Amino acid sequence: MKDCCGPGYASPAEAINAPREKLLYTIAIYTGTGIQKPDYLATVDVDPESPTYSEVIHRLDMPGIGDELHHMGWNACSSCHGDSSMSRKFLILPGVRSNNLHIVDTATDPRAPRLHNVIDGAEIKAKADLSGPHTVHCLGSEIIISFLGNAKGEAPGGYLQLDKDFNIVGRWENSMGNIKFGYDFWYQPRHNIMVSSEWAAPNTFMPGFDLEEVGHLKYGRELHFWDFEKKEPVESFYLGEDGLLPLEVKFHHDPDSTHGFCGAALSTNVIHWWKDHDGKWQWEKIIDVENELHPEWPIPLPGVMSALLVSMDDKYLYVNNWLHGDMRQYDITDPHNPKLTGQVFMGGLLGRAPTVNGVEVTGGPQMFQLSLDGRRLYVTTSLFSTWDNQFYPEIREKGGVMVQIDCDPENGGMTISPDFIVDFGKEPNGPSRCHEARYPGGDCTSDIWL
Amino acid sequence: MMLHRVTLSNRNGATYSVNGRRPLLEQLRGQGVDLPYGCEYGGCITCAAKLVAGNIDQRRQIALNNRQIANGYVILCVARATSDITLEIGVESHDNLYRNPFLDPLKPHELKADIATPEEL
Structure with a gap:
């Protein structure tokens, strides 16, 4: 990287050739445990x-209990690569x-x-009438965070804008x-487009998942x-039964591409x-994971595809099935x-891979982060x-785990690395649950190119 | 001011005195009881406890479905005591709070209050 430049990389191709990650950050929760x-x-x-490979080497406690850390994001990414006054x-x-x-x-x-x-949650409620923060993105020196509810936890919420010094600017949209x-x-940005998705109101999803509420349109x-410059939605696609709980959205990393998932x-x-x-946005269903029958349960079990990631070269899509375990x-x-080119099981409710590298896996694959290469x-x-x-009620006693899957970007294919596993069930204060992960040098779910 | 006695059945029967104006979470934490909590407005269920005896007013809660209410759960961050009460606190009290919806569906009258339909008798 040149000294003149700001954070990140000039292009996805340059990011792929960045040095290998040596540290990784993940949040871990005690809320609800x-x-x-x-x-x-x-x-x-x-x-x-x-010598401390595959171990937690530092823990930064938040000031209070009950936050439920979840996703996170950088103050700056490759979107201000040209601004030498900024840094990640x-x-x-x-x-x-x-x-x-x-x-x-x-x-x-x-x-x-x-x-x-x-930034105190009460201040955000008072100044912007928002609660239930989720996704953090930066663009240039601005930071935008999606919130799923208003101050009372009612949908649809909106977007909080912070300046580069983390002062509340107000509502972005x-x-x-x-x-x-x-x-x-x-x-x-090159197509002046933003795509947003839908979970539910904080008051609906925070207490737990009542499947029956899906049918009640909650x-x-x-x-x-969205027209990104005008900061307002211009077109919506009703996905119907094919699109229940549309969660993670990702564009290709190539800033010229209009394809997203x-x-x-x-x-x-x-x-x-x-x-x-003709310049019209189109959508289609390209992958449909069938529900599976659990031998003892009355209702067929969906995979629950809660996350999705596109490799930096835009060649591979990674998805999870949290309940099936793959x-x-x-x-x-x-x-x-x-084309399905790789599949591995780790945990899940179908009992296909109860242990990985000697550690009992409670839960299934849920969040994931791919190395830049x-x-x-x-x-x-x-x-x-x-x-x-x-x-997965046993997760209270067992905690979460972090697994490494080795991926073959040339020929396709995935295998679980035999050398790596971090058992958050063995944390000093007791079993915690790890969730989203990020690397200091940027990762496959943070950087956007202008 | 009218005071009520709170007995914590799973804390060796420890007792505390609370008024009926302020939420139980705030008053019990103020007296040194270590309680879980999250949103502090009645929407997230983290602070749920089980009411073993007595009466409370939790009209402001929006987290519980009717089955959870029928099982005795109360949302401490907004619930107020209206009599002497006995509570079971912490996640030890959550044995009936969570259920797998694919294994154990709710009946229409067991949904949250805004979408529940009356029980057919």
């Missing part, structure tokens, strides 16, 4: 040459339940991040249009396309969208016709404290 300790940011050593220094950790935003300095000592500042729910979002089934968690489908030759790799060279996929097992408690 019965252990009266704060959630924390764990630093995991992922350098095979290090701070990780923003929202608390879904407390509404607090924790700003963590990861640059002063990358192995031991320190708390820089906390000019209008929520007819959007019913919020969740994840991603944008592709969970989402639409994707929304969404995992509909409950339908367990992948939705693909793109702009056609991670899948699809070759999406032709995004209309994905596409060769190492780090997978964790907890979804959300209340939902974990419903589907």
